[in-house]
Amino acid sequence: MSDAKPDKTDRYDPTAIEKKWQDRWAADDLYRTAPADERPKYYILDFYPYPSGEGLSVGHCRNYVPTDVIARHYRMKGYNVLHPMGWDAFGLPAENAAIKLKTNPAVLIRRFADNYKRQMNLIGASYDWSREINSSSPEYYHWTQWIFQRLYGSWYDTRADKARPIAELEAELAEHGTSRLRLALSDQQVSAEEWNAASPLERQNTLKRFRLAYRGEATVNWDPVDKTVLANEEVLPDGTAWRSGALVERKTLKQWFFRISAYSERLDRDLDTVDWPSRIVAMQRNWIGRSQGAEVIFVRAQQSQGDEPQAAHRPATAAPQPDDKIIVYTTRPDTLWGATFMVLSPEHPLVASVTSAAQREAVAAYVAEAKVKGAVVVPVEDKEKTGVFTGGYALNPVNGARIPIWVADYVLMGYGTGAIMAVPAHDERDFAFALKFGLPIIPVIARSDDAARSLLSPGTYDPALPDALRAAGYAFSDEGGALTVTLAGAQAQAYADLVRPHLTEGWTEVVGSGWLAIFPDAVIAFDSAAADEQISSRIRTALKIDALPSFMAYLATVPAYQDLIYHSEYSSPINSGPINGLPGEEAISRTIAYLEERGQGQGRLNYKMRDWLISRQRYWGTPIPIIHTEDGLELTLPEAELPLTLPDVESYEPTATGESPLSLIDGWVNVALPDGRTGRRETDTMGTFACSSWYYMRFADPKNPGQLATPEELDYWLPVDMYVGGAEHAVMHLLYARFWTKVLYDLGVVPFFEPFQRLRNQGLILAPAREVDGQIVIEKMSKSKGNVITPDEVVAKHGADALRGYECFISDFEAAVPWNTDGVPGVRRWLDRVWRIVLNPGDEAGQSGEFSERQLRRVTHQTIMRVEHDIAEFKFNTVISALMEFTNAMYKARDGGMAGTPAWAEATEALVLLIAPVAPHMAEELWARTGRGYSVHQQPWPAADPALAAEDEVEVVLQVNGKVRDKLTVPVGASEDQLRALAMESDRVRSHIGEKSIRKVIVVPGKLVNVVVG
RNA sequence: GCCGGAGUGGCGGAACGGCAGACGCUGCGGUCUUAAAAACCGCUGGGGGCAACCCCGUACGGGUUCGAGUCCCGUCUUCGGCACCA
Missing domain, CATH: 3.40.50.620 (HUPs)
Incomplete structure (x- = not known):
């Protein structure tokens, strides 16, 4: 450039060159x-x-x-x-x-x-x-709307594992209904007859269940400050909105959703195909929340006397899921034999119909209260379990047990089927609930450690027992006559046979593995609800109390048993009929097969992820290209009418009603349809x-x-x-x-x-660390704290290239780090040094030193390799340090008389090219000033020659017993034998060996020799 | 509670299982200067020693190995995410 006349006396002045370039x-x-x-x-x-x-x-x-x-x-x-x-x-x-x-x-x-x-x-x-x-801009959101319409016009076919046009679903429904769609048991089926007889509105409601974009009624998060609905992801764990900070309320509104849940499996699976930080992959997997389990059908039992069921009042269009079945989702079908009660979510549709007349009031009150409480987010650990018995019963499909149906808010309607089978012996929540409400707890999974314990209270056994136990080899402790015996589950029966004759009064038990209750006149295996009742009854008599709901309720009061009464391991089932003794994983698959054979359930993958709520009741967003007719049908806008643009409005204020401000603009909202009807545009807009x-x-x-x-x-x-x-x-x-x-x-x-x-x-x-009252304080940059540092001020003082260099150099790319105001000048000093060594290698020539052209070329090519490698690895901090080291080496080379040599020219050119990505302005200026034309940014990246980068001598470390005692410089190719010999010649190595004998010599060519003595 | 990261000098941070602390900042000393700035040179983990050198040291406790910041087991601290998900 003409205005960049080489001027050897110029100092590096970023303001003079950056704007220009x-x-x-x-x-x-x-x-x-x-x-x-x-x-x-x-x-x-x-x-x-x-x-x-x-x-x-x-x-x-x-x-x-x-x-x-x-x-x-x-x-x-x-x-x-x-x-x-x-x-x-x-x-x-x-x-x-x-x-x-x-x-x-x-x-x-x-x-x-x-x-x-x-x-x-x-x-x-x-x-x-x-x-x-x-x-x-309309040119952009035209296509956001276009994609919305593709979603609206598509459904997910699980058989093909892909989205298909909705018209193909309509054709299939007309012929086969939903029978071939492989729906979950808990999904409502529609027959071809029903579909063909359905009104347009009914069809719309059916298709809504399949479209990838659909409008559904939903209890949503309402932000009273921003006056809009928020996605679940936008609500923080404490129940406040992520942007406004307001306490979020629960409201039921018609909202638009995208059916992202249909893609759960692929969204999980395909994470294997991307190169992302493992943390992000883990967070996505966690969010998707894939689990494998089964849906199980529980049939309702006849009510017992006096507990007449409430007459189920059904609408004329019969719900196709019969009221006499309750479907649960479980990840532990192997524990089914231990299901001793069921729990429905308060929002579950069958709550009313399973509730007995006697319980109706209590249940209604509980459901109403749960609805109110649902708005407040309470940390789980603070939450005491609550619930109410419905008066209804269901039959356990595998053992016919008649189990009570409860309602409790620890079961969430939004996950699985909103109903669970409770297996209190092996689920922590069910365990706590069962203890609180006195429900039976029957162990059905063996402990993998086979640990068992038995406590003998003072006065319950004769004096000969301790010796008998010792003789039989049982380990036990004795605290004031209270014997705590540790045994293995396999010994339970032998132990019972030994102890029972010595029992004089009361009883004991084997707890953890091998579960037994041992009375003076009988040994009862704790293996069923019937056994539980038998044991509990005897204990009630023995303790002279009326109320003891279960054997486990007693065991839970004994401190010595606390760590043995509950576990949630995957292990072999016990007390579980056909699956007893199977390994854990097989127990699950066999149970699923067993249920499927008998039509009592089927395997299912389940996901925590909910559909994506897209509606926003605000003006400033992409309009949703849908028109609602007066008879409630949804019409999509013809493609030719896209983009549907936002109208100009005078006020952007949200309405207080939860409707978008668009709803107030009659001229925009009301549309005349070609067939003469009138319609109303959708007034929600899409979230960003x-x-x-x-x-x-x-x-x-x-x-x-x-x-x-x-x-x-x-x-x-x-x-x-x-x-x-x-x-x-x-x-x-x-x-x-x-x-x-x-x-x-x-x-x-x-x-x-x-x-x-x-x-x-x-x-x-x-923000830069600062000291407050002797404490180092590090906080985020924020306008309110007045600690924001702008690129403008840094560029004004040190130039853009120094800022860029420090941004790279500050830390590992992914680490959080405080800004250091002293850091930019450090990088600036390096750039100054680059400037001077490239333009004025003859100046300030100082000390003499040894440096060969070969050495200079080696450093040059090593640096090219390092920079290239570190950029690929996203290690920008070491890119900068490699360039700094190269610059330092060039100063040494200059002192060694290298300036002006061909190797020097090569090094200078490489330096300018290598700094070009980091310091583009300086690189361009230096490129021009050294007469190389325009533009440095269109030059090919320098090619590293591995042969030139290779060292011909290496420093080898000599160790004795792993400690460094000497160093040698040897040719790269030095053999093991040569190295061993050289090591033995070292005085320092010899003095550390001393009189000791050499046991072994480890030689790593090119690295070290380690002499092991002792 | 569950999942995933991270713990190395005064600071930011380097280090294919092989010399811990590269590079930079800070600090100290020096050169140049009337002086200062800039620049340049040297030192800068702890302890011991006149010195040559020696010992200790990568959150903590174990282990594997000729050799561990790095690999394995356990503990602690800390950051992020999820959280009654059956």
Whole structure:
């Protein structure tokens, strides 16, 4: 460049060069990405931000700098690189800011985004701004709406394991009903006759159960401050909203959902195919909550005398799930023989019909109270179990036991079937509930450790017993005549035979394994409800008490037994008929097979993940392209009418009623349909996670007016090779985006099923540590604390390249770390040194030293390899230290007289090329000043020659008993024998061996010799 | 409670099972200067020794190994997520 006349006396002055090059790059469109071509591609993407009015802090740059380093690196490596940026522009923060500033949100977002863009350019980010997108522009949300319609028009076929057009389901329903769909037992079936006879509204209600986008009634999280509904993920564990902090209320409203639950299995399974942080994978798996188990059918038992069931009043359109069956979900079908009662969630539809007349009031009161309490989130550990007996009974399908049906709020309607079989001996919650309400507890799974214990109280046995026990080899302790005997379950019977004759009064028992109750006149195995009653009855008599609900209720009062009365292991069943003695896993599979044969249940996969609630009762979001007719039918907008644009409004204020402000705009809401009817537009808008679920696709072809993107560009650019952003989106955004990708994959829109091949999370940058009252305080940067450091101030003082360097150098990329204001000057000093050694190697030439051209070339090529490797590994901090070491080495080489040699020229050029991704402005300036033209960013990445990088001598460590005693420099190829001999010649090694004898000599060629003596 | 990370100098952090503390910051000493800044040079984990050197040291306790910051078992601390999910 003409204005960059080489001037050897210039000092490095970032302000003089950074703006100049940024303008030139922009004018030249240097970072414009070419469409798909024959080059290999690399798609590196930052999470697109919501542009807030506060602008970027140095913390945000932690994300944007490393991705920019990678983009620049890959360009130099010859890749066609896509490195775009856009704006997550819809949503509450923008809308709330608009309300507060009384400015149109579109105008506000443009202003904020322009500021972000200015700051990104300030730090030298190389985005292709021709591909900038904004999720709130009609050109963008056109396709958000288009995808919504694809979801609305599709259903998930579990047989094909993919989404299919809803018309194909309608055809199947007309012919076979739901009979071939492989529904869960608890899913309602529809016959072909019913379908064919159904009204349009009834059909709509049936299809709603299958569509991937559907409107359903739901108890939702209502945020009274933002006056909108929130997704479950947006409610914090303490029951407050993640954005507004308000205490969330429960409301029942008609809401739009996406049926992400249909994709649970694939969303779980396909996590195996991506390179993501294990923490994120674990969080997603945990959120999906896959479990394997079975649905089991319990048939209701006849009520006992005086407990007449409430007449079940059913609507004329019979519910196809007969009231006489209650279906539960369990992950432990192997414990079915131990199910001693059932529990229904208070919201379970059968609660009313199983409740007896006598219990009706109590149950109604409990259900009403549970409804109120449901709004308040109470930490689980503080929660005492509550519940009410319904008066109804069911039959245990495998042993015919008549078991009581309870209602309790520890059973959640939203998981499984909302009803459980309670196995108190092997489920912690059921155990606590059974003890509290006096329900029977029968062990049905053996202890894998076979541990058992027996307590003999003073005065219950004759004096000969201790000696008899000793003689038989039983270990026991004696505390004032109370004997605690430790034994194995297998010894239980022999033990009973030994002890019983010595019992004079009362009783004892074997607890844990081998369960027995031992009375002076009888030994009773604790193996059934009948045995439980027999034992309890004897204890009641012995203790002269009326109330003892169960044997276990007594055992729970004995401290010596506490660790043995309950366990939840997978192990061999006992007291369980046909599955007794099977190994744990087999017991489960055999039980499922047994149930399926007898039509009493079937295996089922179950997931914790709920459907994705997308409705927001707000203005600033993507309109949902649906019209409701006056007779309650839903119509989708014809594709030609998309995008359905937001109307201009004067007030963005949410209504107090829970309806979107759109509902107040009659001219927009009311539509005349072609057939003369009138309709009302859907007034809910979509939450912003809809927009962000596909934006990475749009970057491939961001201006396309006729398609989401052309198949060619999608096929070439996607999936994203490297996706970088904060871990706070671990579940929501990343899961939703994966879901949409899979739907579009099933429908043939995109050719990939995982959107983000590699994912990395940058660590948080915290405010600089400060001292308050002698305590070191480290906190997040926040405007309210006034501790935000902006890139603007750092660039003004030290330049963008120093900021970029420090962002890379500050720490491991994924670690949270406080900003250190002394760190940037340190990087700046290094850049100064680079500047001087490249431009003025002759100056300040100081000390003489030894340095060969061979050595210089070696360091050069080693550095190329290190930088390349560390960029690939996302280790930007060691990229910088490698470059610093290289710079230091060049100073030594300069002192050794290397300046001006061919090796020097090679080293200088490599240095400038290697710093180009990190310090693009300085690299460009140095490239120009050393007469190499424009642009350094279009040069090929230097190629490392492993032969030149190889050492010809290595330092070998000499150890005696693992401690370093001497070091030797030897040729790389030195053999084991040579090394051993050299080690033995070392005086220092010899003196440490001394008089001791040598037992062994370990030689690791190129590394060390370890002489083991002793 | 369950799941997943992380514990290394004054600080940020390096380290294929093979010299712990690279690189940088801070601090101390020095050179240059009338002086300061900048730059440059040296030192900077703890203890002992005049020194050559020696001992200890990667949260804690064990183990495997010729050799462990690194692998295994257990404990503690801490961060993040989930949490009555049957």
